[in-house]
Amino acid sequence: MSLDTILKKLSVRSPWLFRINAGSCNGCDVELATTACIPRYDVERFGCRYCGSPRHADIVLITGPLTTKVCDRVLRVWHDIPEPKVTVAVGICPISGGVFREGYSIKGPIDRYIPVDVNVPGCPPRPQAILESVVLARSIWLKKLGLEA
Amino acid sequence: MTDTLLGILHMSIFPGGVFALALGFFFKGLDRRLEARLQRRVGPPLIQPWLDAAKLLTKETMIPKTACRQAFLLAPVFGFTGMAVCAAFIPIAGVYNGLFNMGDLLVIFYLLPIPAMAIMLGGSASSSPFGAIGFSREMLMMLAYETPLLMILLSVAMLVGKGLAGGEWGAEFSLLKIVAWQQENGSLGLNPSMIPAFIAYLIFLPGTMGVPPFDIPEAETEIIEGPLLEYGGPLLALFQITSALKTFVVLGLGVALFFPGVISAWWPINLLWFILKCLVLMVVSLTLVKSATGRFRIDQAFRFYITVPVALALCSLILVWVM
Numbered sequence: 001m002s003l004d005t006i007l008k009k010l011s012v013r014s015p016w017l018f019r020i021n022a023g024s025c026n027g028c029d030v031e032l033a034t035t036a037c038i039p040r041y042d043v044e045r046f047g048c049r050y051c052g053s054p055r056h057a058d059i060v061l062i063t064g065p066l067t068t069k070v071c072d073r074v075l076r077v078w079h080d081i082p083e084p085k086v087t088v089a090v091g092i093c094p095i096s097g098g099v100f101r102e103g104y105s106i107k108g109p110i111d112r113y114i115p116v117d118v119n120v121p122g123c124p125p126r127p128q129a130i131l132e133s134v135v136l137a138r139s140i141w142l143k144k145l146g147l148e149a
Numbered sequence: 150m151t152d153t154l155l156g157i158l159h160m161s162i163f164p165g166g167v168f169a170l171a172l173g174f175f176f177k178g179l180d181r182r183l184e185a186r187l188q189r190r191v192g193p194p195l196i197q198p199w200l201d202a203a204k205l206l207t208k209e210t211m212i213p214k215t216a217c218r219q220a221f222l223l224a225p226v227f228g229f230t231g232m233a234v235c236a237a238f239i240p241i242a243g244v245y246n247g248l249f250n251m252g253d254l255l256v257i258f259y260l261l262p263i264p265a266m267a268i269m270l271g272g273s274a275s276s277s278p279f280g281a282i283g284f285s286r287e288m289l290m291m292l293a294y295e296t297p298l299l300m301i302l303l304s305v306a307m308l309v310g311k312g313l314a315g316g317e318w319g320a321e322f323s324l325l326k327i328v329a330w331q332q333e334n335g336s337l338g339l340n341p342s343m344i345p346a347f348i349a350y351l352i353f354l355p356g357t358m359g360v361p362p363f364d365i366p367e368a369e370t371e372i373i374e375g376p377l378l379e380y381g382g383p384l385l386a387l388f389q390i391t392s393a394l395k396t397f398v399v400l401g402l403g404v405a406l407f408f409p410g411v412i413s414a415w416w417p418i419n420l421l422w423f424i425l426k427c428l429v430l431m432v433v434s435l436t437l438v439k440s441a442t443g444r445f446r447i448d449q450a451f452r453f454y455i456t457v458p459v460a461l462a463l464c465s466l467i468l469v470w471v472m
Contacts, residue, residue: 004207055379
């Protein structure tokens, strides 16, 4: 195994998470905070860290139905995240629009604009489901690096 | 010629460079793990800082179009070099005597703020408004915590200088002589006139390491990591390596100044003893504080630093003068 492969294999054990709120009602955001703040669901045990800057992010967690106002900003922030990145859509809103579906101000679903790797349905999803999505995102990240999980 | 080579070896392998990095990453991993355990979480594995660094090396580097390119790229290298050199000046009692033994305390005092300056340089070169806010906060914090540090170093130097000169006035700025004097006359951390200075040093540590409640320049919830906002990939890894080296330097300096005792004539035991003392220092002044506090505002932190630790260090200075 070359040094490069070893580094890549080790790298997925340090996924830094970044949250984008695309017009969410904050329900999913509270659940995301739960995974970090409540000892029972501790997301840090996978080596995760919620980071403040999109430049540091590896896994993007997007919540909300992508409203007209926020669409452009979400896309700009998403393009600021360095490759390789994995996108996770948290909650039913980014998947289908949820209760906001077909609203006048909704531009979603989100995969019209951004390739989504993992969907976490739920309104809001359970913290366990979010943790599972992070673990799944790690194996997708490994595939993106050209290695088998 | 051999001296130069030996100096480079000390800066790159032991105790600077590789050794300091390994120890610093070990401290950082243990710190995160302990913090998690104190909050009843599981916490990341001990090797997490290594994994983070490995990850950052595989990521792409993005340089903002509006940034000042040279300064942006050079800032992390500048900070890293400063700390790698500074680590070579830290004596490990019974193992290593420091790079040279004349006035090295002053050299350390000048080298210590270099990582903070690198963060300031990088932040202002990144052309991000958050970087500018982080720059001004880092600057204020530096002014606030360097003042008590200078007074602590001065009180230690004066006490040892007085002891060496047999009660006459004098100041001793050689760290090696300070360590040697303490091995004959007892640790300064147990000396009643030095206890306030030791407490002031404990307060100085979280400020200089930028951990809660003093992580104001890189507050990720307010100014999204401030000066480090635009950094990513290998450059950010270099900042983390610098921070690990700085952990080694400030803890090692604390041990050398206040508790440099040795327990054996065999060097590996002394090395382990040194690491153990560093760990205790870290748990008391960084981990416990960090896991239990939020974040100060910049004005609160500034006022705190120029009153409490300065007053404590002043106490020590006066006690040294009186006794």
